[in-house]
Amino acid sequence: MTARLLETNENGLYCAAGGFYIDPWLPVERAVITHAHADHARPGSSEYLCSSRGAPVLRERLGPDSSITGLAWSEELDLQGVRISFHPAGHILGSSQIRVEHKGEVWVVSGDYKTEPDRTCDSFELVRCNTFVTESTFGLPIYKWLPERDVFAEINAWWASNLAKGRTSVLFAYALGKAQRLLAGVESSLGPIAVHGAVQRFVDVYRAAGVLLPDVMRGDDAGAAKVKGCGLVIAPPSAANSPWLRKFGESSSAFASGWMRVRGIRRRRAADRGFVLSDHADWPSLLHTIEATGAERIEVTHGYVTQLARYLNEHGKSAGALATQYTGDEEMGE
Amino acid sequence: MKRFTQLFFEIDQTNRTSEKTEALVRYFREAPDADAAWALYFLSGRRINRSVGTNLLRTVLSEESELAPWLIDECFDTVGDLAETLALLYPDRARGDTGPLHQLVEERMLPLPALADPEKRTLLIGAWDSMDAQERLVWNKLITGSFRVGVARTLLERGIAQAFGLPSTLIAHRLMGSWEPSIEGFRAVTAPEDHGVVGVSQPYPFLLAHPLENPLEMLGAVEDWQIEWKWDGIRAQLIRRQGETQIWSRGEELVTDRFQEIAAVGGHLPDGTVIDGEALAWDFAHDCPLPFAQMQRRIGRKTLGPKLLAEVPVVLVAFDLMERLGTDIRLDPLSKRRNYLEELTARVNLPQLRTSTLLAGTDWGDFATQRASSREMQSEGLMLKARNSIYATGRPRGIWWKWKIDPHTIDAVLIYAQQGSGKRASLFTDYTFGVWNEGALVPVAKAYSGLTDAEIREVDSFIRQNTIERFGPVRSVTPLLVFELAFEGVQKSTRHKSGVAVRFPRMVRWRQDKRPTDADSLETLRRLAAG
Numbered sequence: 001m002t003a004r005l006l007e008t009n010e011n012g013l014y015c016a017a018g019g020f021y022i023d024p025w026l027p028v029e030r031a032v033i034t035h036a037h038a039d040h041a042r043p044g045s046s047e048y049l050c051s052s053r054g055a056p057v058l059r060e061r062l063g064p065d066s067s068i069t070g071l072a073w074s075e076e077l078d079l080q081g082v083r084i085s086f087h088p089a090g091h092i093l094g095s096s097q098i099r100v101e102h103k104g105e106v107w108v109v110s111g112d113y114k115t116e117p118d119r120t121c122d123s124f125e126l127v128r129c130n131t132f133v134t135e136s137t138f139g140l141p142i143y144k145w146l147p148e149r150d151v152f153a154e155i156n157a158w159w160a161s162n163l164a165k166g167r168t169s170v171l172f173a174y175a176l177g178k179a180q181r182l183l184a185g186v187e188s189s190l191g192p193i194a195v196h197g198a199v200q201r202f203v204d205v206y207r208a209a210g211v212l213l214p215d216v217m218r219g220d221d222a223g224a225a226k227v228k229g230c231g232l233v234i235a236p237p238s239a240a241n242s243p244w245l246r247k248f249g250e251s252s253s254a255f256a257s258g259w260m261r262v263r264g265i266r267r268r269r270a271a272d273r274g275f276v277l278s279d280h281a282d283w284p285s286l287l288h289t290i291e292a293t294g295a296e297r298i299e300v301t302h303g304y305v306t307q308l309a310r311y312l313n314e315h316g317k318s319a320g321a322l323a324t325q326y327t328g329d330e331e332m333g334e
Numbered sequence: 335m336k337r338f339t340q341l342f343f344e345i346d347q348t349n350r351t352s353e354k355t356e357a358l359v360r361y362f363r364e365a366p367d368a369d370a371a372w373a374l375y376f377l378s379g380r381r382i383n384r385s386v387g388t389n390l391l392r393t394v395l396s397e398e399s400e401l402a403p404w405l406i407d408e409c410f411d412t413v414g415d416l417a418e419t420l421a422l423l424y425p426d427r428a429r430g431d432t433g434p435l436h437q438l439v440e441e442r443m444l445p446l447p448a449l450a451d452p453e454k455r456t457l458l459i460g461a462w463d464s465m466d467a468q469e470r471l472v473w474n475k476l477i478t479g480s481f482r483v484g485v486a487r488t489l490l491e492r493g494i495a496q497a498f499g500l501p502s503t504l505i506a507h508r509l510m511g512s513w514e515p516s517i518e519g520f521r522a523v524t525a526p527e528d529h530g531v532v533g534v535s536q537p538y539p540f541l542l543a544h545p546l547e548n549p550l551e552m553l554g555a556v557e558d559w560q561i562e563w564k565w566d567g568i569r570a571q572l573i574r575r576q577g578e579t580q581i582w583s584r585g586e587e588l589v590t591d592r593f594q595e596i597a598a599v600g601g602h603l604p605d606g607t608v609i610d611g612e613a614l615a616w617d618f619a620h621d622c623p624l625p626f627a628q629m630q631r632r633i634g635r636k637t638l639g640p641k642l643l644a645e646v647p648v649v650l651v652a653f654d655l656m657e658r659l660g661t662d663i664r665l666d667p668l669s670k671r672r673n674y675l676e677e678l679t680a681r682v683n684l685p686q687l688r689t690s691t692l693l694a695g696t697d698w699g700d701f702a703t704q705r706a707s708s709r710e711m712q713s714e715g716l717m718l719k720a721r722n723s724i725y726a727t728g729r730p731r732g733i734w735w736k737w738k739i740d741p742h743t744i745d746a747v748l749i750y751a752q753q754g755s756g757k758r759a760s761l762f763t764d765y766t767f768g769v770w771n772e773g774a775l776v777p778v779a780k781a782y783s784g785l786t787d788a789e790i791r792e793v794d795s796f797i798r799q800n801t802i803e804r805f806g807p808v809r810s811v812t813p814l815l816v817f818e819l820a821f822e823g824v825q826k827s828t829r830h831k832s833g834v835a836v837r838f839p840r841m842v843r844w845r846q847d848k849r850p851t852d853a854d855s856l857e858t859l860r861r862l863a864a865g
Contacts, residue, residue: 141401142409142422261422263346263471264414264759268787272348307408314402 005082005100005107006133008323013109013133017102018082020049022109025325032084034111035095036061037176039326049077051086053122053209054094057176060205073122089113090124091279092177093206099127108293109133114278115285116148120181120211124289132295133322136303137280138258145258145282148185155275156187158254159232163191166229168251172271175236176202177279180213182234182256188214194223196235196244224248240271258282290317302326335432337365338373339469345483354485358493368436371520376481377490378509382439384479385446386454391420391478394455398462399423411807414759417474424470427463432473439515443477488728498524503539503727510537511582537571537582538608538656538664539727543717543734550698553718553735560668560721561701562690563713564736565651566626566822567614568633572596572650574603575660581613589613592632594643595686596650602682606660609675610725611652611690618647618685623712626837627825652679653690653717656725664725671725708739714822715739741820741838742862744854745845748815749775751797752808754782762797762809763790765841767819769832771856775813776832778859779821784841793844816848817841824863834859 006015012024012031020030027044034040034050036057041048048068050058055070062068071077076085086096091112100107108129115124145151155171162169173179175198183193183203194217195203207213217223219233224247227233233248237255245251253271258278260266266274281289290298290312298319300309305321312319344357358377362370396403401423413419432438442461446454462470475481485493488502491509495502504527512535513519522529553559569584570593579600581590590597593613603609615624615632628646632638655675656664663671679689693716695701705716715738723733746767754763764782768775785793793815800812820842827835836859845852 140409140412141399141405142413142419144422262413262759263418264755264757267346267757268759268761270349272350304408304412307405311402311405 005102005105005131006109013322013324015079015082015100015102018079018084018100020079020082020084021045022098022100023111023324023326030079032098033058033096034089034098034109035092037092037112040111049084051088051094051096053088054086054096056205056209057092057094057202060201061176073125087125087127088122090115090118090121093121093180093209093211095121095177097125097127099129105130107131107133108295110135110289112137112280113289114281115289116145118148118181118279120177120184120206120213126289126292128294130295131297131299132290132293133299133301134286134290134308135280135326136286136300136305136308138278138282139286139300139304139308141283143258143261143278143282144284145276145278148277151256151275151277152185152187155182155185155254155256155277156190158252158273158275159186159190162252163230166250168228168231168233168248170233170235170245170248170251170253171256171275172235172237172240172253173256174279175199178256178277179203179234179236180206180211181279182277183213183216184211186214186232190232192217192227192231194219194227194231194233194248196233196239198236198239199234219244221247240269335435335438335465335469335473337361338369338435339472341373342472342483343468345485351489354489355493355496358485358490359497362494362497366434366436367517367520369434371515371517372435372439374490374494374509374520374523375515376476377483377485378487379482380515381479381481382443382476383447385443385477386458388416388478390451390454391416391458391474394458395420395423398459399425411753412760414753414755415480417478417480418471420474421467421470424462424467426467428466430464432461432464432469438473439476446477494524500524500527506539506727507536510539511535511586512588535573535575535578535580535588537573537580537586538610538662538725540569540571540584540610541654541725541727541734542729543736544729544731546718546735546737550702553698556695556697556701558721560672560719561693561695562653562717562719563693563708563711564715564717564738565612565614565623566712566714567612567623567629567651568593570596570611570613570650571656572600572603572607572609572611572652573657574600574607575605577605579603592635592638593648593650594638595648599650599682599684599687602684603678604659606657607678608655608657609650609652609678609687610654610656611650613648613650615646616649625712625823625825627827627835647686649686649688651688651690654725667722667724668719669721705737705739709823741822742824743818743820743842744769744858745816745848745852746778746819747775747813747850747853748793748811748817749777749813750808751793751811758790761790762794765793765817767817767839768813769854769856769859771832775850775853776856778830778832778834778856779819779836779839781817781819781839781841784820785844789844813850816845816850816853818843818845824859826863832856832859834863 011026011028012021014021020032021028022032023040024031030047031045032049041061043062052070052072055068071086074085076083083101085099089095089097089111098109106129108127112135117123159169179199196219228249254273255269255271256275256277260274260276298312299322301322301324309319309321341361345354410419491502491505495505508523571582573580579597581593583589615629617624632646655671658674708715718735720733746769748765749768750766751762752764766777767779768777797811802810819839821836821839823837825835
């Protein structure tokens with residue numbers, strides 16, 4: 001039996017032939033990074049490789065001293081005879097699938113991905129491969145998303161109704177990716193928008209990368225005075241129940257996340273509303289993508305791993321579980 | 335159905351009482367009486383028994399969605415609610431219109447139990463096909479008898495009261511007991527004030543006690559308080575009107591047939607009598623209540639054999655009188671109502687109708703001493719009632735206090751876990767705890783409540799990382815976490831492997847300072863059970 005092209009060890013997902021790790025969870029020599037969410041991009045490695053689009057986001061995450069090299073989409077790099085290239089994953093700005101080719105065998109590591117177009121990042125590109133390593137954050141058939149425009153219509157209606165009642169609208173969302181997608185998608189003419197500091201730093205990075213976002217205010221006292229009673233505040237879930245929120249006065253709160261699809265989770269959040277908006281593939285698009293890659297072998301990681309793998313095996317695919325330490329950022333963040 | 339579904343989600347999507355009330359007022363003003371009657375029926379927690387089995391529901395769903403049963407089960411584990419799982423997985427077809435609520439209930443839901451499986455199947459598919467996902471959720475909750483919405487009874491009463499310009503105490507009273515979810519029934523609830531209240535079987539709203547929070551001294555002089563044991567039985571209202579007897583539980587269930595000994599008292603009462611009390615399984619030999627476990631043998635049984643009736647006789651320990659000779663005396667002071675009650679029970683003079691014992695004492699210290707002996711009395715503590723108080727509606731503060739005894743506590747180790755339901759869907763929140771016996775951990779209690787949300791998330795993550803084995807939805811967990819459990823009592827039990835059964839177990843705190851070896855032993859529990 002020949003060695004697998006990618007294998008997990010104590011440090012992460014390792015390519016022995018190429019001498020690199022993909023999204024390692026411990027510091028290594030050479031780390032190839034799918035995207036800048038904390039569970040995929042951990043600090044301490046000597047050298048980072050990612051997409052050019054993702055490089056500024058990764059730098060913001062890891063700090064200015066990190067050694068980060070960006071590659072253009074589809075640009076190939078030879079590492080000890082293994083060819084790697086980055087292809088858009090559609091998850092957040094610069095998020096990539098990593099194509100790994102060695103002696104004619106092709107693996108694609110999806111990282112986190114969504115196939116629905118999103119104006120804040122490059123759209124998912126389908127890459128054909130022999131082995132597809134897929135995430136499964138929402139790998140159950142209960143997870144089906146409505147088109148983005150329908151969800152934004154709900155969010156705008158909620159904001160407008162709060163506005164009519166003289167309440168601030170507070171929307172909790174993951175600070176990197178989801179928050180910027182929300183900014184780009186809401187009807188910004190409804191009123192002023194303020195963001196939490198954790199969101200602001202990535203708004204700056206997105207803007208510098210050329211993503212169009214509406215004007216936002218900082219969540220300081222001056223900003224709060226402007227948005228109070230009429231505006232929209234976007235903050236990470238960790239800010240819920242924090243003293244920082246009090247300065248926005250009477251408010252209605254909401255979460256934007258794929259998890260909001262389940263009523264129990266929505267109610268547990270004790271927010272007024274839950275909007276089902278995810279940066280991950282839902283069940284139908286997971287299945288569709290897996291099929292379309294033409295892969296003979298599917299390796300399922302973080303999420304509903306056993307369930308998706310079993311389903312695939314029952315439907316004529318060869319699938320297995322690949323144990324990783326990624327949490328699926330929506331689980332923590334949303 | 336659309337309008338009722340809208341109401342359900344309006345209530346579901348806000349935590350503000352004012353917005354919930356507004357949504358109710360709007361609904362009850364707009365909805366036709368025929369629909370409003372059913373809405374009121376369901377919102378007030380009344381249920382129609384599950385009219386279709388879960389197996390059939392899952393089979394139909396599996397066929398229509400082309401998903402394997404195991405995958406439906408996995409989804410259910412995540413969602414934690416069958417009705418919602420079905421609603422999420424059923425394909426969206428939205429053919430036609432669902433029609434008004436009363437029609438859906440009367441023409442589809444009520445006939446459902448009598449149908450054979452193939453007809454049930456056709457009816458279910460027809461209904462689901464016509465609905466969107468939100469309507470499916472509400473409908474599924476109705477047909478599975480799991481309809482619940484975040485509206486407290488008082489809020490519902492306030493909503494109807496506002497919609498019709500009536501006092502909410504009147505609505506509270508009119509909603510007690512049984513009423514028909516019909517146009518006439520709804521009009522009786524919302525009729526003008528001068529139409530009065532009392533139907534033959536209408537119970538009064540129960541007066542509920544608050545837990546004692548402040549030091550006793552703040553209650554003032556002991557003479558101003560009537561002090562009794564707090565019993566652990568079934569709170570019940572015995573009604574005798576127009577030659578008929580009824581017993582209502584606090585859950586507004588008609589339990590006349592279950593407590594036939596108490597019902598037999600009815601014939602000895604004058605017409606127009608309503609007594610409030612506690613139904614208790616009684617040990618006549620020792621003149622004290624039997625343990626609640628004995629009462630449990632009687633609850634939940636439709637038919638009572640002579641053996642059970644002999645072994646577990648039930649009495650009513652009466653503590654209040656709400657109606658006397660056809661007159662509502664709830665606005666009289668407790669001291670006066672008590673006199674009437676004592677006169678009445680003395681005249682009736684039957685062993686199944688007892689009057690609650692009034693505890694004697696000259697200062698609060700006397701009562702503290704008596705409270706300490708509650709367990710020997712099979713009592714949960716003391717009740718303190720202001721002698722000059724009226725029999726108010728609901729749970730007003732300051733007139734009835736419950737002063738319960740402190741629970742038993744033990745330290746136990748988390749050994750099994752299961753995902754919760756409802757608000758706790760997808761989180762491991764249902765735990766089984768073990769204590770030591772001959773070097774092994776024996777399961778002794780299941781507990782769900784007592785942790786903060788942050789602790790729940792932490793324990794959930796621990797469970798995911800420390801699962802030893804899966805048995806369906808249950809996971810065995812590396813025994814590392816220690817919790818302090820509180821419970822009300824311990825009984826010897828032949829039904830439990832450990833030989834003991836604990837009552838009302840719950841978590842008091844996560845003992846992160848303790849190791850599993852520090853947990854208690856089964857011997858400790860056995861001693862408590864023996865004592």
